[in-house]
Structures are given as C-alpha cells and as structure tokens.
Amino acid sequence: MxxxxxxxxxxxxxxxxxxxxxxxxxxxxxxxxxxxxxxxxxxxxxxxxxxxxxxxxxxxxxxxxxxxxxxxxxxxxxxxxxxxxxxxxxxxxxxxxxxxxxxxxxxxxxxxxxxxxxxxxxxxxxxxxxxxxxxxxxxxxxxxxxxxxxxxxxxxxxxxxxxxxxxxxxxxxxxxxxxxxxxxxxxxxxxxxxxxxxxxxxxxxxxxxxxxxxxxxxxxxxxxEKYVGREVIEISPPDATLQDYLETRGLYYENFGQRLVVHNRADAALFATLADNFAGRRCTLRPATLEDVFLHLTGKELRE
Amino acid sequence: MKRVVTISRRWVRVWQRNLKVYRQTWKISFLPPLLEPIFYLAAFGIGLGSLVGDFTYGSRSIAYLPFFAPALVAITIMYNAFFETSYASFVRMYYQKTFDAMLATPLTLEEVIIGEIAWAATKSVIAAFLMQIVISLAGLVQYPAGLLLPAVAVLGGLTFASIGMVFTSIVPNIETFNLPIFLFVTPMFLFSGTFFPLQNLPIWAQRLACLFPLTHLTLLVRACALNSLAPSLIWSLVYLLTFFLATSLLALRGMHKRLIK
Missing domain, CATH: 3.40.50.300 (P-loop containing nucleotide triphosphate hydrolases)
Known part of the structure; x- marks a missing residue:
C-alpha cells in the first residue's frame, strides 16, 4: 500500500x-x-x-x-x-x-x-x-x-x-x-x-x-526559523528615528502602523539595545510564531 | 465539464432520514388528511350539494359528493408532494444545509434528489390513503376498483414531487415559490375537473386543462372511486408517467447546476 x-x-x-x-x-x-x-x-x-x-x-x-x-x-x-x-x-x-x-x-x-x-x-x-x-x-x-x-x-x-x-x-x-x-x-x-x-x-x-x-x-x-528567526521584538508606537535606526543596522522589520515587529535572527543583545536606546516606548520580546511567518508571507491587507 | 451520473439504491437512505423525521410528528401529520375530507364533505355535501343536485358526468347521472370526493384525494396528492419538494426540500437544501452534509458521504446528488422525490411521493400516498379510509366510510369509494387508488397515488405523488423539485432547483429564494403556486398550482386546483366537470368549460379551455397533470390524476382517481375504469384512461396514465420522467430529469439537471460548483 x-x-x-x-x-x-x-x-x-x-x-x-x-x-x-x-x-x-x-x-x-x-x-x-x-x-x-x-x-x-x-x-x-x-x-x-x-x-x-x-x-x-x-x-x-x-x-x-x-x-x-x-x-x-x-x-x-x-x-x-x-x-x-x-x-x-x-x-x-x-x-x-x-x-x-x-x-x-x-x-x-x-x-x-x-x-x-x-x-x-x-x-x-x-x-x-x-x-x-x-x-x-x-x-x-x-x-x-x-x-x-x-x-x-x-x-x-x-x-x-x-x-x-x-x-x-x-x-x-x-x-x-x-x-x-x-x-x-x-x-x-x-x-x-x-x-x-x-x-x-x-x-x-x-x-x-x-x-x-x-x-x-x-x-x-x-x-x-527560516522566515522569521527565533524571536521577535515588538515596539510601539513606531516613529521615523526608530525606523532609521533599524534600517542603518540592516534589521528586518514589519510595520503594522501602530507597532513595529522586528525579526531578530542573530543578535542576542538586540532587545536590551533597543530598550535602552528607545526608552519610553513599549518594547516586548517574544518568541517568533507561525503568525509572524504568515503575515510576512501573505501581507497585511484585508482579504475581502 | 464531464458529468458522471451514478445512482444506486442508496437513495433509500435519504428517504429513511425523512421518514424518521416524519415519525417524530406523525400524529400532527395524520390530522389534515383525516379531518379535511370531513370538513369538505360537510360543506359541499350539505351546503353546496343540495344546491347542485344530480348532474351528468360521462354517461351517468351523479350527485355532487361522489363526484367531488375523489378530486379531493387527487388535490391532496398534489399538495402533499408539491409542498414537500418545494418548501420543505428548499429549507433542507438552503437553510439547513442537509444536502451539503449528505454530499460529504458516499451519497451522490442524484441519490439525494431521488430520495427526496420518493419521500414526497410516500408522504402523499400516506395522506391519500388516510383520506380514502374516511371517504370510504362515507360510502364514496366503490370497490374493488378503489383498491387501485394507492397505486394511482404513487404515480401522482411522484409526478408532483418532481414538479416541485424542478422549481426548487431554480428559485432564487423561498418567497419565489409563490409564483409557481399562483400561476400553476392554484389554477390546476380549480380547473382540472376537480370542482366541476370539464365539459362545462369552453372547448379551448378544456384543451388547455388537458395539459394539467392534475386533470389526468383526477380522472384516474375518480375512475377508481366510481368503479368506472375505461381503456381511454391509459392516456392519462401515459401522460402522467411522461410528465414524471421529464420533470424528474429536469429536476436532476437543475439541482446539479445549482449545487455542484
């Protein structure tokens, strides 16, 4: 069979x-x-x-x-x-x-x-x-x-x-x-x-x-692991200086309007760095999930 | 697109499902066919019948009640079958999604539809039989020809069930059933030689009435009840059978078009 x-x-x-x-x-x-x-x-x-x-x-x-x-x-x-x-x-x-x-x-x-x-x-x-x-x-x-x-x-x-x-x-x-x-x-x-x-x-x-x-x-x-990495850092509210910083460091992020989701693959200290440099914003570290993969691949637009 | 039509005896499973639901409320379902003839016989026999007196039907003189009682059975067959495959089947198909659930099993759409038509016919045979008992007790069915009545009910039930299913396959919503009912079913109810002999109509209207399946069903039921079977009734049998075959094929095609996407 x-x-x-x-x-x-x-x-x-x-x-x-x-x-x-x-x-x-x-x-x-x-x-x-x-x-x-x-x-x-x-x-x-x-x-x-x-x-x-x-x-x-x-x-x-x-x-x-x-x-x-x-x-x-x-x-x-x-x-x-x-x-x-x-x-x-x-x-x-x-x-x-x-x-x-x-x-x-x-x-x-x-x-x-x-x-x-x-x-x-x-x-x-x-x-x-x-x-x-x-x-x-x-x-x-x-x-x-x-x-x-x-x-x-x-x-x-x-x-x-x-x-x-x-x-x-x-x-x-x-x-x-x-x-x-x-x-x-x-x-x-x-x-x-x-x-x-x-x-x-x-x-x-x-x-x-x-x-x-x-x-x-x-x-x-x-x-x-392939599409997002081990963990992501969510930051809200986002602004231009933050985005500039991420781009100069060559970090991948998704912009959801009210929050940024930074994909972190390599840098173990990234969360501490971001939390220090951008104090006053809400920074959350969490494990990457399938939902991050899904949104990364299919985009954020509503399907109606 | 290629269409594979497979029909096996599994349609019986759909029929059994409907029988099971019917048995839950059989006491209520039994009431109309038992009470209706009593009401009609009282109104028409006592009220209208005395007004009309005897008249000539075919070559015999007949009172109003023996003329009308068999038509009441024919009308019951039509209504029971038509309403089951129109409103009731539509509710199962559209609102309850019962057909969708069935199609997730080894049943085919054809088997589902045949099961529904067979059930509607069964329901009208049950109603016709109950009514036959009542009017027989009133002495309005003559035997042995009256024994053929259930067989006629099977054919009539199948025919009107198929007609109802044709409409179910095309109506956009449940309100639309009003159209075939007012344009087709109600005129049949009135002008199929049910309440008065067709000879009373002008010749063009008689010809038109001959297209109605109810006209032929009424002729057959009345012939059974009055013990007046004649060779010419073969044509009514053939007409109903043809009508049944044609509309059941139309219903199967229509439902396929409607549901399989």
Missing part, C-alpha cells in the same frame, strides 16, 4: 472568471497531520471540496489512498470523514439520531452504527445530551458533534475545514485535545485553519496558500 494518503499534482479549480486554485501540488503521508493555511479566498475550501469529490476538478491530478479519485470515488469517500466549515448538523434530529442517520448514509450495519455512536458520544463528552435537539446545543457541543459525525465511518482520513472557528477558548482546547488523541492513534488528518496557534500545535507539516498558490511548505518550527 502506498504511504501517501493524499497526493495532488498541479491541481486546478476555475470558476467562470476566477481561478480559485492555481496548480497546487502537495502530498499527505499516512498518520500525518497536514495543514492548509491561508487568508480568506486563498483557495483552501475549494481544494478541500475537490478532495472529497464535492467539486469537479478543473485540472491536474488527485489521488486518494493511491487511487485516482475519478474512478474509485465511492470507495474513497467511504474512507473519508469530513467536517465542513458551515454548521450543517441535522436540526430535525436529536444528537444521537444525527449520528445514527449519518451512519446510514455510509451504509454501515445497524450494530456497528450503534456501537460507533455510543463510543463517539462518550469520546466527545456528549453522552448526557444524546436525546437533546440540535438547536439547544452550545457552539462547542455542536462542533464536537460535527467531529463525532465525521468519525462515524471510522475513516482513514479526516478532513477538517476550520474546525474551531467561532469557539470559545475552553471548547477550542477540548477540540484540540481530541484531535491530538486521534492523531496519536494514527489517524491521517488534513486541516484548514485561520488560527496559527492551532496549526503550530496540531500540524506535522503545512503549506501556506495565497491566491490559489502554495507559497511555502514545511514543518511549523522550520518555517518559523
């Missing part, structure tokens, strides 16, 4: 006037958690929709479990669990019936469906709400149920489109813990997210996309 669960080559998606995905190539190995990052409109959801066969592919090649998707799509789809971006739980059914009914769409035998349902209700701490109507669930519980539903067919690949968008910190951490458990159990996961913290925590490898193209690919820590 091939170790690559997903392999995509020169994949394209074009709508009437828009190229949403512009010839991207990547692969996801078995047991890996792979991230698709990018601003709104980068083409993440379009890519995912092609992956699970919802949208027809406009060009390029797409293989799932080593097979061309166009041939074995029904078999491939029965091995994938999908957590779509928008909330589409069935509001006409209870929590438990959502899972049981979804299991039927996969043609699971009744016994298996019931076992999986009870197991997943416990795994996602929903067993006390099994008879509750969907409308009465909190945002966090809904998300957990969507995840449970995506796992009902015991998939070999879990696809998550922004799994924690709109959740409070407690719910988000709970979802992360569950996903980490699943990853430890060997499940292959493909994830899109806007939260860099989430990507850094969960993803073994990731790509950052913008305007339908892949900008970079790598492990989160490698990308941080």
């Amino acid at each position: 091939t170790p690559e669960v997903i392999s995509v080559a020169r994949l394209k998606k074009t709508f009437a006037t828009l190229t949403a995905v512009d010839g991207i190539s990547f692969f996801v190995k078995r047991g890996e958690c792979f991230g698709l990052l990018g601003p709104n409109g980068a083409g993440k959801t379009s890519t995912i929709r092609m992956l699970y066969g919802y949208s027809p592919v406009s060009g390029g090649e797409l293989r799932l479990f080593g097979q061309r998707m166009s041939k074995n799509w029904r078999c491939a789809k029965s091995r994938i669990g999908i957590c779509q971006q928008e909330d589409n739980l069935d509001p006409d059914l209870s929590v438990r019936d959502n899972l049981l009914t979804y299991a039927r769409y996969f043609d699971l035998p009744t016994g298996t469906a019931q076992q999986s349902t009870e197991h997943l209700l416990r795994f996602f701490s929903l067993e006390h709400r099994a008879e509750t109507n969907i409308r009465e669930l909190s945002g966090g519980m809904k998300r957990r149920l969507v995840l449970a539903r995506a796992l009902i067919n015991n998939p070999d690949l879990l696809i998550l489109d922004e799994p924690t968008t709109g959740l409070d910190p407690q719910s988000r951490h709970q979802v992360w813990e569950r996903l980490e458990e699943l990853r430890t159990g060997g499940l292959t996961i493909l994830l899109t997210t806007h939260y860099m913290e989430e990507a850094a925590r969960l993803c073994d490898r990731l790509v950052i996309m913008d305007q339908g193209r892949i900008l970079v690919e790598g492990r989160p820590q490698e990308l941080i």
Whole structure:
C-alpha cells in the first residue's frame, strides 16, 4: 500500500472568471497531520471540496489512498470523514439520531452504527445530551458533534475545514485535545485553519496558500526559523528615528502602523539595545510564531 | 465539464432520514388528511350539494359528493408532494444545509434528489390513503376498483414531487415559490375537473386543462372511486408517467447546476 494518503499534482479549480486554485501540488503521508493555511479566498475550501469529490476538478491530478479519485470515488469517500466549515448538523434530529442517520448514509450495519455512536458520544463528552435537539446545543457541543459525525465511518482520513472557528477558548482546547488523541492513534488528518496557534500545535507539516498558490511548505518550527528567526521584538508606537535606526543596522522589520515587529535572527543583545536606546516606548520580546511567518508571507491587507 | 451520473439504491437512505423525521410528528401529520375530507364533505355535501343536485358526468347521472370526493384525494396528492419538494426540500437544501452534509458521504446528488422525490411521493400516498379510509366510510369509494387508488397515488405523488423539485432547483429564494403556486398550482386546483366537470368549460379551455397533470390524476382517481375504469384512461396514465420522467430529469439537471460548483 502506498504511504501517501493524499497526493495532488498541479491541481486546478476555475470558476467562470476566477481561478480559485492555481496548480497546487502537495502530498499527505499516512498518520500525518497536514495543514492548509491561508487568508480568506486563498483557495483552501475549494481544494478541500475537490478532495472529497464535492467539486469537479478543473485540472491536474488527485489521488486518494493511491487511487485516482475519478474512478474509485465511492470507495474513497467511504474512507473519508469530513467536517465542513458551515454548521450543517441535522436540526430535525436529536444528537444521537444525527449520528445514527449519518451512519446510514455510509451504509454501515445497524450494530456497528450503534456501537460507533455510543463510543463517539462518550469520546466527545456528549453522552448526557444524546436525546437533546440540535438547536439547544452550545457552539462547542455542536462542533464536537460535527467531529463525532465525521468519525462515524471510522475513516482513514479526516478532513477538517476550520474546525474551531467561532469557539470559545475552553471548547477550542477540548477540540484540540481530541484531535491530538486521534492523531496519536494514527489517524491521517488534513486541516484548514485561520488560527496559527492551532496549526503550530496540531500540524506535522503545512503549506501556506495565497491566491490559489502554495507559497511555502514545511514543518511549523522550520518555517518559523527560516522566515522569521527565533524571536521577535515588538515596539510601539513606531516613529521615523526608530525606523532609521533599524534600517542603518540592516534589521528586518514589519510595520503594522501602530507597532513595529522586528525579526531578530542573530543578535542576542538586540532587545536590551533597543530598550535602552528607545526608552519610553513599549518594547516586548517574544518568541517568533507561525503568525509572524504568515503575515510576512501573505501581507497585511484585508482579504475581502 | 464531464458529468458522471451514478445512482444506486442508496437513495433509500435519504428517504429513511425523512421518514424518521416524519415519525417524530406523525400524529400532527395524520390530522389534515383525516379531518379535511370531513370538513369538505360537510360543506359541499350539505351546503353546496343540495344546491347542485344530480348532474351528468360521462354517461351517468351523479350527485355532487361522489363526484367531488375523489378530486379531493387527487388535490391532496398534489399538495402533499408539491409542498414537500418545494418548501420543505428548499429549507433542507438552503437553510439547513442537509444536502451539503449528505454530499460529504458516499451519497451522490442524484441519490439525494431521488430520495427526496420518493419521500414526497410516500408522504402523499400516506395522506391519500388516510383520506380514502374516511371517504370510504362515507360510502364514496366503490370497490374493488378503489383498491387501485394507492397505486394511482404513487404515480401522482411522484409526478408532483418532481414538479416541485424542478422549481426548487431554480428559485432564487423561498418567497419565489409563490409564483409557481399562483400561476400553476392554484389554477390546476380549480380547473382540472376537480370542482366541476370539464365539459362545462369552453372547448379551448378544456384543451388547455388537458395539459394539467392534475386533470389526468383526477380522472384516474375518480375512475377508481366510481368503479368506472375505461381503456381511454391509459392516456392519462401515459401522460402522467411522461410528465414524471421529464420533470424528474429536469429536476436532476437543475439541482446539479445549482449545487455542484
């Protein structure tokens, strides 16, 4: 069996006037958690929709479990669990019936469906709400149920489109813990997210996309070290003398209007120097994050 | 773009989902088809019927109630099927995103739509059957021809369910359903030989009425109820069957165009 669960080559998606995905190539190995990052409109959801066969592919090649998707799509789809971006739980059914009914769409035998349902209700701490109507669930519980539903067919690949968008910190951490458990159990996961913290925590490898193209690919820590360095210094408010100083010293910085973010690669004493020379401004030293990489690569303009 | 159409028996899964939801509220769903004929029979039998007296329908003399009661069943079949695949399916598709969730499973869009149409037909068969029990108790269905009525209801249900789904595939929003209802469904309700025989209309209007699927469904249901099956009814059967096949293909195409991007 091939170790690559997903392999995509020169994949394209074009709508009437828009190229949403512009010839991207990547692969996801078995047991890996792979991230698709990018601003709104980068083409993440379009890519995912092609992956699970919802949208027809406009060009390029797409293989799932080593097979061309166009041939074995029904078999491939029965091995994938999908957590779509928008909330589409069935509001006409209870929590438990959502899972049981979804299991039927996969043609699971009744016994298996019931076992999986009870197991997943416990795994996602929903067993006390099994008879509750969907409308009465909190945002966090809904998300957990969507995840449970995506796992009902015991998939070999879990696809998550922004799994924690709109959740409070407690719910988000709970979802992360569950996903980490699943990853430890060997499940292959493909994830899109806007939260860099989430990507850094969960993803073994990731790509950052913008305007339908892949900008970079790598492990989160490698990308941080390559594009930003070990630490950054934030200074606010910025002014011309500060910028002049940074430029004469040849230091890289990003100007965010109300604050400057200085990328520091080599100089261990830089923070002390800046804090001394520019006393009276707020100087903060912090480790570089994936968010710094993301903003560095995709720019600061709003995508609307 | 290449289109691969795959349809398997998995549409039953979608049908089962709708049945499950229906069973949660079956007591409410059962009321209209049981009560409606009682109201109509009271109003039309006691009120209008005495005014009208007997009249000639085909080659026989008939009172108003035996004439009208079967039409009520035909109308119920139309409304149950049409409203299920128009408003109810639209809510599932557009507001609840139920179809999106289904399409993340091995189900295809074609199977989802066929499941919806089959369910709407089932719902109208249930309603027609309940109504048949009530009007049979009132002595307004003659047997054994009346035993064929559920089969006719299946065909009528499928036809009107497909018609509703065609509109669901093209309306921009839920308010737009008012158009097909006022321009198509309501005229059918009134002018399909339901409340009065078509012979009472001018000849051009009779011809126009023959295009309505409800006209043919009413003819078939009435023939079953009055035990007056005739060979000419084959044409009504063929017409409904053709209408069903054509509109179901249109619905599948329309939904594909609407949802697959």
